Amino acid sequence: MPRLAEKVALVTGGAHGIGAATSRALAREGAAVAVTDLLPDEGERIVEEIRGSGGKARFWAMDVTDEGAVRKVIGEVVEAFGKLDVLVNNAGISGVDKPTDEITVEEWDHVIDINVRGVFLCTKHAIPHLRRAGGGSIVNLSSIYGIIGAEDLPPYHASKGAVRLMSKTDALLYAKDQIRVNSVHPGFIWTPLVEEMARNSSEGVEGFHRVLDGLHPLGHVGEPEDIAAGIVYLASDEAKFVTGSELVIDGGYTAR
Numbered sequence: 001m002p003r004l005a006e007k008v009a010l011v012t013g014g015a016h017g018i019g020a021a022t023s024r025a026l027a028r029e030g031a032a033v034a035v036t037d038l039l040p041d042e043g044e045r046i047v048e049e050i051r052g053s054g055g056k057a058r059f060w061a062m063d064v065t066d067e068g069a070v071r072k073v074i075g076e077v078v079e080a081f082g083k084l085d086v087l088v089n090n091a092g093i094s095g096v097d098k099p100t101d102e103i104t105v106e107e108w109d110h111v112i113d114i115n116v117r118g119v120f121l122c123t124k125h126a127i128p129h130l131r132r133a134g135g136g137s138i139v140n141l142s143s144i145y146g147i148i149g150a151e152d153l154p155p156y157h158a159s160k161g162a163v164r165l166m167s168k169t170d171a172l173l174y175a176k177d178q179i180r181v182n183s184v185h186p187g188f189i190w191t192p193l194v195e196e197m198a199r200n201s202s203e204g205v206e207g208f209h210r211v212l213d214g215l216h217p218l219g220h221v222g223e224p225e226d227i228a229a230g231i232v233y234l235a236s237d238e239a240k241f242v243t244g245s246e247l248v249i250d251g252g253y254t255a256r
Contacts (some may be wrong), residue, residue, distance in 0.1 A: 002030030003236045008081040010034040012064050012122055013091030015042035017191035018141065021224035022088055024231050027055030028128065031086065034077040034252045038061040064118030067125075074125045084129040085136040086235040089119040092141060092159070094193060100154045108155045115159035119166060123181075127174065135178025136236045140167045142226075144182040144250050151158035164246065171244030182234050187250030188212045189222040217252030 002054035009026045013019040015037035026049040027033045035057055037043045041221075043059040050057040057081060062073040068255055078084050095111035096103060117139055130136035145153070146160035167183040174181060188194065191208070211223045230247050248254060 002028070002117070003232065003238065005030035007217075008034070008077070009030045009088065009235060010077055010084035010122075010126070010129060011088040011090055012036050012038060012062070012170045014088075015039040015046055015059075015234075017193060018189060018224045018227045019045050019088075021228040022090060022231050024050060024055075025225070025228035026086070026235065027057055029094070029232055029236070031235070032056040032141055034058060034060060034073075034081070036060045037072060037091070038063060049149075064122055065113045067121050067208070068120045068174040071125045072214065074122070074129065076185065077200075078129050083133045084136070085133050087122060087126040087130070087138045088142045088231055088235070089122050089138065089163075093117050093156075094153060094197075095153050095155045095159075098154075102168060103154060105147070111155035111159055112162075115156070116162045116166075118162055123166075123170060127177075127179065128175075130179050131177050133142040136180070138167075139181065139231050139234045140181070140183045141244070142167070142185050144185050144187050144248065144254050146183065146200065147185055147246065147248070148249050148254055164241040168244045169245075173242060180234075180239065181238075182242060182245045182247060184230055185246055185248045185250065185254075186226060186227050186232070187216055187253040188220055189227060191224055215253060216250070218254065220251065222249065222251055 009031040011023045014023045023033050023035045047059045055231035061074045092115045096107045142163040143160040145157045146164040151202045171181040198205040201208045230249050
């Protein structure tokens with residue numbers, strides 16, 4: 001039997017990169033998947049791909065910073081699929097790459113709104129449905145930079161550190177409801193976002209790729225499917241004794 005048979009999962013930022021790989025992986029393991037994003041064309045393509053492979057999925061446009069939209073979409077997902085068992089808080093942005101003293105309040109708030117407020121709002125409005133389902137799993141995407149520091153992207157690093165601690169707090173708060181909450185901490189993953197950074201770099205795409213490869217003891221950057229596999233585990237009953245944990249998937253980056 002598939003590992004997620006009869007489960008319903010909602011993925012934020014599910015239209016590309018890690019979110020798209022996660023949506024596909026959850027569906028392959030038997031979950032009905034609500035793909036949510038602000039990219040309807042890309043989101044619908046992922047849904048069509050899942051359905052074409054025999055899976056079950058629907059797309060909803062959702063802005064994770066808009067509480068009304070979050071409440072409405074989660075309600076519609078439950079109405080469409082009957083319940084909610086899994087929430088994957090994946091939506092996020094990298095934001096500006098400036099020293100802290102050069103960042104505007106607006107630039108700071110933009111990252112925090114999506115990366116932190118978005119996790120808060122989706123968790124807030126998913127909890128009642130997870131309770132009604134008798135428990136479930138929330139998987140929050142943090143980063144290696146939610147654990148260690150680096151000399152770039154101050155708002156991003158702050159946001160991912162917040163997500164790490166939010167996950168632990170909610171794990172404690174909702175353990176009595178059999179709702180597990182864990183964070184995932186990817187190293188550098190070759191996503192459209194990273195590829196865009198590579199195109200804009202002085203090294204060019206191939207040179208940028210080689211630099212990133214060299215940062216990881218395993219000798220290469222990760223792929224979105226590497227992270228999706230970890231998320232499937234945390235969503236499944238195989239992880240029934242795992243909550244408040246940090247799943248680091250980073251090719252050895254933080255082991256040094």
